[in-house]
Amino acid sequence: MSLGELYFIINTEIHLTRLSDIRIGRITPTEQEIQILDKYLKLTEEEIEELEDMEIDKILIENDKKINKLISLIPKDLKAGQEVIKECPNCGAKLRISRASINGHLWIICEKEGVLICQ
Ligand SMILES: [Zn+2]
DSSP states (O other): OOHHHHHHHHHHHSOHHHHHHHHTTSSOOOHHHHHHHHHHHTSOHHHHHHHHHTOHHHHHHHHHHHHHHHHHTSOTTOOTTOEEEEEOTTTSSEEEEEEOTTTOOEEEEETTTEEEEEO
16 A cells, blocks of 8 residues: 555545544544554654655644534534535535434535535
């Protein structure tokens, strides 16, 4: 696996906010995440430096900012089964914020970018 591929996997398979939580020990990674992180841990110093040059931290910070912006759009009184439409702060497209009636899960879905938050 090339560094570029690993970087891609870290970005797509581990949610970036989860990755930062894992890094500071706030949450326990899943088995799949451990496998990915294991590959990261097997890298040499040189490779890690190269990977860090790909600005993971910068992406993490940017991502946190994006998430916070999205969270701030959620109406405080959004009840299960309700949906509101807002403008996506990332791209300006239509943004659906809804709470599932079955399990109360929160979904934030951008018309252009797809699922941004599901929790
Ligand atoms: Zn968007």
